[in-house]
Amino acid sequence: PLSCSNLGCPAEPRQAARYMAAVYEHRSFLSPDPLALTSRKQALELMHRNLDIYEQQVTTAARKGAQIIVFPEDGIHGFNFTRTSIYPFLDFMPSPHSVRWNPCLEPHRFNDTEVLQRLSCMAMKGEMFLVANLGTKQPCHRSDPGCPSDGRYQFNTNVVFSSNGTLVDRYRKHNLYFEAAFDTPLEMDHVVFDTPFAGKFGVFTCFDILFFDPAVRLLRDSEVKHVVYPTAWMNQLPLLAAIQIQRGFAIAFGINLLAANIHHPSLGMTGSGIHAPLKSFWHHNMESPEGHLIIAEVAKNPPGLVSTGNATGKMDPSHRKFLELLAGDPYSEKDAQDVHCDGAPKSTTNASPTFNSEMMYDNFTLVPVWGREGHLHVCANGLCCHLLYQRPTVSQELYALGVFDGLHTVHGTYYVQVCALVKCGGLGFDTCGQEIIEATGMFEFHLWGNFSTSYIFPMLLTSGMTLETPDQLGWESGHYFLKKRGLSSGLVTAALYGRLYEKD
DSSP, rough: OOOOTHHHHHHHOGGGGGGEEEEEEEEOOOOOOTSSSOOOOHHHHHHHHHHHHHHHHHHHHHTTTTEEEEEOOOTOOOSSSOOTTGGGGOOOOTTTTOOOOOTTTOTTSSSSSSSHHHHHHOOOOTEEEEEEEEEEEOOOOTTTTTTTSEEEEEEEEEEEEEESSEOOOEEEEOOOOTTTOOOOSSOOOOEEEETTTTEEEEOOOOOGSSIIIIHHTTTTTTTTEEEEEEEOOOOOOTTBBBHHHHHHHHHTTEEEEEEEEEGGGGTBBEEEEOOSOOOOOEESSSSSSOOOEEEEESSSOOOOOOGGGGGGGOHHHHHHHHHHOOOOOOOOSTTTTTTOOOOTOGGSSSOOOOOOEEEEEEEEEEEEOOOSEEEEEEEEEEEEEEEEEEESSOOOOEEEEEEEEEOOSSSSOEEEEEEEEOOSSSSSGGGTTTTOOOOOOOEEEEEEEEOOOOOOOEEETTTTEEEEOOOOEEETTTEEEEEEOEEEEEEEEEEEEEEEEGGO
16 A cells, blocks of 8 residues: 555544544433323323433534434333333334344334334434433243243343444343332343444443443453443432442443433432543533533543552652552551551551441441541451541541441442542531532542452542542552542542452
8 A cells, every 4th residue: 555654645534543422411201100000102202202302412412423322221211110000111122133123214113112213213313323221021921931920021221223223232231220110131131332433332221330240241351442321320429429430430441431320300310421531521410400411522442540550760759658558567457456566657556536437328437537647547347448648738527538348238239348538427427428519628648458359449529529530540569549639629539449249
């Protein structure tokens, strides 16, 4: 091939290394009584009102050059149904693996596919990939041992349409969150679809993000650099607001996460974003009644947050101190409670009392963070969390360093190891773990722990639900650390949220 150097070849298009993504946080029209039995006609009327809004958003996103758009979980039909009352809202779903189908162009091929037809036409008209969530049904035979007594499966389903309206794939939610209307598929879907503009995308839904299957398993394929993520997430501070876990997931796996949440502030539901490891475009709004479209340019190969480790020549003093503390291990674990080891520098011993408080329904062990600077540690079970910190000024707020290493059992059962620096709700120890969103405390810190899992989600949230990027994180001498200085506003939560999937 001829070289272009002196032939004045056209410049390579700028978007070659990037693509344009959109997510829509949708405020859905909800059924006035989700328990009532209705007709398919009435169900479609409600769903078409939501689909009308989807259509407007696709048009807007298309004008701005979006190549893929993601809509939230439950956005079309709403929630709180029973198995029977949701039935009229369900579309029939053929398997995209056995049938090649364009619902927009072949509307009469299957009955009860009105929603799929509209979504397919939107993708076609907007000339973009489209990911949406709907309820689907699949008849089953009495001879099938898994077949429910009413003779059908009902699934919480994400569908993916290509830019010409073809049904590319579907993912049926595996980790249901108290969803009486839906079945867990007998075979787990591991869905990866290919796009001409950015390669491979993985797909999962809402609660799935906290479990190994399918979320983590999908990302074992190193070619999967992007995930589309419809969700209907109720925020729970200080550790599990929607944007917090979304961002933590993107950083932990070094991927782009396109997350679309539902918008119902009265139910604590908001928080969507296009999250890359180094940067997020997010929306979290408990005041506005309106939905919100986010459009952002994303790298095809997201640059990860690299831990520079010991390699830094001009190392800042706090990092040097952190490495010294790790190397010297100034107190020995087994004697820390009663006798300090010989020659332990006094500054590393906790002068602060440990106390217990409930956070996220878990019994955390905490120590107060007092004064301008210090090194604190607190342990529970096998996990010890450390904090090395400096504060330019000490605000009139109580902060605490907390640890939890155990089985979380409320609203789902899963094993976590958590080190968290949080602002407490008031000045009493019992207020640590409360949900707050405003803070003024500024910190420069290293937070670390001797985690026994490699699946750790870093979380950094400052005042007014602002996401921050850690300066550095990674493993150092068997400890996982997060380092940050120069916060943009007061610290609400800095946490390392570890998951031990094998102990669930």
